[in-house]
Amino acid sequence: MKKIFYYLCMLLIITALTSLSACASGPVKPGKTGAVVPDADNAGLKLPAGFGALKVADGLSKPRHIAVSPQGDLFVKLNGKLSAGKGVLRLHDTKGDGKPDETTGFGNYTGTGITIKNGYLYASSDQEVFRYKLNDKGEVIDGSEQKIITGLINRHQHESKSVVLDDAGNIYVNIGAYSNSCQENDRVTGSKGRMPCPILDSAGGIWQFKADKLNQTYGDGVRYATGLRNVVGLDWNKQANKLFVMQHGRDDLHSLFPAFYTDQDNAEKPAETMYALNKGDNAGWPYIYYDPATNKKMLAPEYGGDGKKEGGKDAIDPAIAFPAHMAPNALLFYTGNMFPAKYKNGAFIAFHGSWNRAPLPQEGYFVVFVPFENGKPTGKWEVFADGFAEKGDALTPRNAAHRPTGLAQGPDGSLYVSDDQKGTIYRIIYTGK
Amino acid sequence: MKIKLIFSGMLVLLSTAMLSAQKQAAPAVDIKKSIESGRAIYMQLCLTCHQKDGGGVPHLNAPLDGATAVVANDKAKLIRIVLKGMSDRIEIDGEYYSNTMTPHSDMKDQQIADVLTFVRNNWTNKASAVSAAEVKAVRGKTK
Numbered sequence: 047m048k049k050i051f052y053y054l055c056m057l058l059i060i061t062a063l064t065s066l067s068a069c070a071s072g073p074v075k076p077g078k079t080g081a082v083v084p085d086a087d088n089a090g091l092k093l094p095a096g097f098g099a100l101k102v103a104d105g106l107s108k109p110r111h112i113a114v115s116p117q118g119d120l121f122v123k124l125n126g127k128l129s130a131g132k133g134v135l136r137l138h139d140t141k142g143d144g145k146p147d148e149t150t151g152f153g154n155y156t157g158t159g160i161t162i163k164n165g166y167l168y169a170s171s172d173q174e175v176f177r178y179k180l181n182d183k184g185e186v187i188d189g190s191e192q193k194i195i196t197g198l199i200n201r202h203q204h205e206s207k208s209v210v211l212d213d214a215g216n217i218y219v220n221i222g223a224y225s226n227s228c229q230e231n232d233r234v235t236g237s238k239g240r241m242p243c244p245i246l247d248s249a250g251g252i253w254q255f256k257a258d259k260l261n262q263t264y265g266d267g268v269r270y271a272t273g274l275r276n277v278v279g280l281d282w283n284k285q286a287n288k289l290f291v292m293q294h295g296r297d298d299l300h301s302l303f304p305a306f307y308t309d310q311d312n313a314e315k316p317a318e319t320m321y322a323l324n325k326g327d328n329a330g331w332p333y334i335y336y337d338p339a340t341n342k343k344m345l346a347p348e349y350g351g352d353g354k355k356e357g358g359k360d361a362i363d364p365a366i367a368f369p370a371h372m373a374p375n376a377l378l379f380y381t382g383n384m385f386p387a388k389y390k391n392g393a394f395i396a397f398h399g400s401w402n403r404a405p406l407p408q409e410g411y412f413v414v415f416v417p418f419e420n421g422k423p424t425g426k427w428e429v430f431a432d433g434f435a436e437k438g439d440a441l442t443p444r445n446a447a448h449r450p451t452g453l454a455q456g457p458d459g460s461l462y463v464s465d466d467q468k469g470t471i472y473r474i475i476y477t478g479k
Numbered sequence: 480m481k482i483k484l485i486f487s488g489m490l491v492l493l494s495t496a497m498l499s500a501q502k503q504a505a506p507a508v509d510i511k512k513s514i515e516s517g518r519a520i521y522m523q524l525c526l527t528c529h530q531k532d533g534g535g536v537p538h539l540n541a542p543l544d545g546a547t548a549v550v551a552n553d554k555a556k557l558i559r560i561v562l563k564g565m566s567d568r569i570e571i572d573g574e575y576y577s578n579t580m581t582p583h584s585d586m587k588d589q590q591i592a593d594v595l596t597f598v599r600n601n602w603t604n605k606a607s608a609v610s611a612a613e614v615k616a617v618r619g620k621t622k
Contacts, residue, residue: 202568202577226579232566233579301527301581312527401536404527444534444542467537 082144082460082475089472090447092433096386099431099474100144102462103137106469110158111208111376111452113167115184118457120146123160123169125206125466133157134169136186137471144473152178152186158206158278159219163257168217170207172200175219177257194256195219197263199249203232204276210289212282217257218289219267222276223250227296227348228332235302239348243332246272250331252280252291252323273329273361274321278398279377279453285391286421289323290365292374292395296335296346297402303347311353313406314339318374319364320393322421330361338367366423371400372410376453379418384459385476392417395427396450396463399435401443408442411435413450413463431474434465510596510608517597520590524583525598533602539578544602546571554595554609558617561591588614 084098091099103109108126115121120137129135132151139146159170167178167186175195178186194217198207204222211217225232228243243250248264251272255262270289279292300312307315317338321329330336334343334357343358345351368374376396380389392415399411413431417424434448435441443449452464461474521529529535533544543549548571549557564582568575583591588611595614599606 203579205577233581234564235581298527301524401530401540402527404530405522442530442532442534443536444530445532 081142082473084475084477089470090433090436091431091472091474093431093474096476096478097474098477098479099472101470102144102146102473103471104469106135106471108156108466109135109452109464109469109471110206110466111160112454112462112464112471113160113162114454114456114460114462115162115167115180116457117184119184120454120462120471121160121162121167121169122464122471123157123452125156125158126469128154128156133171134160134167153191159209161209161211163211166257168194168209168211168257170209170219172205172207173198175207175209175217175255192260194258194260195262195267198253199224204249204294206278208278208280210280210282211257212289213284213287215257216254218270218280218282219253219255220274220277220280220291221249221251221253222278222294223274223331225332226275226298227302227346229302229348233298233302235304237302237348239332239346241349245332250274252277252289254325268325270325271321271323271327271329273327273331273333275331278373278375278451279395281377281379281393283322283379283418283421284381285379285419286322288421290377290379290393290421291321291323292377293319293321293329293331293364294373295319295370296331297371299335299347306347306351306353309405312370313403314370315344315353316370317364317367318370318372318397319368320366320374320377320395321362322365323362327362328360329364330358334358334361336364336367338369341367366416366427368395368397368414368427369409371402373398373400375451378453378455378461380455380459380461382455382459382461385461388417389415391419393423394430394453394461396453398449398451398466399441399443399446407439411441411446411449413453431463431472510600513593513596513608514600515597516590517593517595518601520586520594521597521601524586525594528578528580533598533604535576536578537574539576540580541565541569541571541576543598544604550599550604550606552607554607554613555617557595557598558591558609558614559621561586561595562618562621584618588612588618 085100089099089101109122110125122135134153137146138148155171157171179190201224203224208220229237231237253267254270255267276294277291295316299307316335345355345357375398395414397410415430416427435446448465449467451466454462463472528540535542565580568577591614592611595609
């Protein structure tokens with residue numbers, strides 16, 4: 047009898063929660079967001095039919111990851127210079143036209159990670175994670191800053207710390223490897239790999255901490271997954287109740303091991319990979335790289351590989367592999383209702399754009415979409431938003447007009463994209479026109 | 480920024496002019512040869528990181544085109560970087576770069592001289608040549 051009562055209660059709670067979340071991500075509310083219209087040139091972006099884009103902000107100092115509050119305010123993590131002493135900006139739109147006209151800030155550090163969950167905003171420097179309490183208007187409450195994680199490794203290579211939360215009170219932090227391939231001498235031609243790679247003790251993986259405990263460091267956290275060279279984009283997939291991450295694959299196959307690899311091999315072989323992670327997983331870095339043409343885990347040349355030997359028997363396979371060096375800097379599973387049905391639950395990925403493909407032409411500098419259902423890809427990836435870089439074959443990382451680096455979903459289902467080259471924030475909306 | 484560049488460019492021109500007046504700099508045809516030889520080395524060893532436009536990669540690999548330190552008179556510094564590589568986070572004209580650079584001590588003195596002469600005289604850069612003798616002198620002190 048007690049049990050039945052318990053189940054009834056649970057059912058009631060679940061129903062209430064579901065209807066609540068349906069409200070939060072529901073259709074566009076008339077009046078406020080109804081007035082948001084695309085810029086005449088779609089802010090320079092090429093988008094699928096029916097989509098439009100507007101510039102929300104410009105000239106910010108290297109904005110990296112972004113988050114939108116349930117009230118529709120945009121929070122931006124800066125990684126360039128502090129803006130009037132602040133490293134996180136809140137852009138508020140008082141007129142409801144999608145063009146924020148009020149900027150405030152908090153946090154006196156630069157960095158990459160930012161996310162909002164259950165009334166708190168989380169933001170990271172390159173060695174710490176902070177959280178802030180939000181009031182019922184979605185504003186950060188003054189004096190609410192708490193340092194929840196500290197002392198993470200920052201050796202100025204793969205140093206950014208991205209963050210995401212699950213639904214069980216845990217926060218996941220990427221700690222990138224301070225190395226390309228764990229050579230005895232980093233990026234030195236012919237230098238052997240260190241065995242076992244000692245970097246993996248404190249980096250090259252995802253660490254799990256409590257979202258509400260102060261001053262945690264390595265001893266308080268769990269190495270949730272290892273063998274990940276550098277993750278910048280990550281998200282929690284609610285359908286699969288699982289962490290998904292995007293790895294930046296290794297560089298310099300040709301220049302470090304010219305006997306085994308050509309320029310073209312370097313430009314094409316070490317895939318950028320998406321992994322679905324379970325606790326304890328190992329993705330194989332630095333011992334292997336993933337070849338997207340053959341779908342095989344290949345033994346890294348630092349560890350005896352020659353471009354033909356396979357490896358990584360204990361390493362997981364990626365959920366999807368993308369062309370090499372495109373630099374996936376953000377991952378977002380779309381849960382909104384604004385976009386057409388095919389986008390629901392699918393993955394958007396912001397590719398910052400390559401440099402290590404040279405002398406071959408650069409790739410990336412766009413936002414990609416992959417259809418998903420229940421945490422599994424159901425189709426091939428396609429370019430969703432392009433036109434950021436503008437230069438064609440003459441493109442270089444310096445002359446690229448814009449480089450996509452962060453993604454966020456608004457409460458109305460808009461998709462926001464940040465660019466850390468010129469500091470532009472875009473908002474992509476579906477108009478059906 | 481621009482003014483600074485123009486100013487340092489003028490300084491370099493001025494000092495080049497003074498040098499050539501003082502001790503008869505190498506004939507222009509040799510510099511051309513050095514630049515061409517340096518270009519081939521750049522394409523093979525430097526291009527992937529520093530890029531075809533010499534712009535490097537923001538936040539990671541240092542730019543060479545337009546960088547004050549590249550066209551400055553301290554050639555020994557440039558020679559040392561090529562010989563020993565770089566693993567420090569460095570500031571160039573207000574931006575920070577932190578990727579690791581491979582050491583190239585296996586290159587011959589003349590090759591290092593050529594590639595640096597190319598880098599100092601390509602894109603928008605204009606500065607005096609680097610000689611094999613200068614590389615040899617620095618290599619002797621760096622070992």
